[in-house]
Amino acid sequence: xxxxxxxxxxxxxxxxxxxxAGLLTSAGLTGLARHALAAGSGPxxxxxxxxxxxxxxxxxxxxxxxxxxxxxxxxxxxxKTTLVFVLGADAYLVRANSHLIxxxxxxxxxxxxxxxxxxxxxxxxxxxxxxxxxxxxxxVAGIRGTGIYLESEAERSYLCLCYGNAKLSPINAPHLQxxxxxxxxxxxxxxxxxxxxxAAMINHSDDELILLESLTGRVPPFYRASGYDEGILGDxxxxxx
Numbered sequence: 001x002x003x004x005x006x007x008x009x010x011x012x013x014x015x016x017x018x019x020x021a022g023l024l025t026s027a028g029l030t031g032l033a034r035h036a037l038a039a040g041s042g043p044x045x046x047x048x049x050x051x052x053x054x055x056x057x058x059x060x061x062x063x064x065x066x067x068x069x070x071x072x073x074x075x076x077x078x079x080k081t082t083l084v085f086v087l088g089a090d091a092y093l094v095r096a097n098s099h100l101i102x103x104x105x106x107x108x109x110x111x112x113x114x115x116x117x118x119x120x121x122x123x124x125x126x127x128x129x130x131x132x133x134x135x136x137x138x139x140v141a142g143i144r145g146t147g148i149y150l151e152s153e154a155e156r157s158y159l160c161l162c163y164g165n166a167k168l169s170p171i172n173a174p175h176l177q178x179x180x181x182x183x184x185x186x187x188x189x190x191x192x193x194x195x196x197x198x199a200a201m202i203n204h205s206d207d208e209l210i211l212l213e214s215l216t217g218r219v220p221p222f223y224r225a226s227g228y229d230e231g232i233l234g235d236x237x238x239x240x241x
Contacts, residue, residue, distance in 0.1 A: 142167040
């Protein structure tokens with residue numbers, strides 16, 4: 001599902017150009033991009049916290065950039081917080097006022113997440129191949145190596161399968177399950193406890209997905225298809241999504 005880039009140096013040069021053009025500063029991720037460039041990609045990738053702006057607790061305690069949380073993990077973020085971290089081969093961007101619970105069940109891979117619960121707030125995640133179960137206050141999703149954006153509120157949730165394959169359903173109406181396959185944000189959903197509705201793409205960007213994947217040594221499947229191999233990541237000034 002997710003492609004390995006044939007030339008890490010090409011990706012690093014493109015990210016440097018993107019940084020120079022100021023294309024990543026709006027999300028507050030310039031420092032994160034520098035970490036990604038320094039770390040490169042592939043087996044030498046580093047786990048742990050890459051960026052923490054604002055306040056967050058990890059299993060009830062405070063951690064700092066460079067620390068590596070362990071599973072099971074409960075993350076709570078405060079107002080005006082941006083948090084980016086990597087566990088296993090998955091990367092997470094957690095926004096303000098979020099409550100996230102991650103668990104695993106693989107004794108041979110203690111940092112591999114199998115269950116993601118977003119009880120409140122907003123989360124952008126990218127995952128390596130393999131099954132995961134995601135839940136929000138109103139939705140259930142089974143995924144197999146994807147990029148996905150979630151927002152969880154008490155009465156409804158927002159799900160955008162940015163790319164990959166997922167089975168989505170309202171938490172109280174599993175018979176309405178949909179099998180969704182996307183390559184580039186084609187089928188966002190508002191999910192209520194008993195129904196789903198089509199939605200627009202909101203509150204997340206391709207820039208963020210590219211950066212999250214770069215932290216795990218990957219690129220998104222839309223990377224080449226959308227022309228990102230040309231110029232400054234496909235000249236993002238002309239390619240706004």
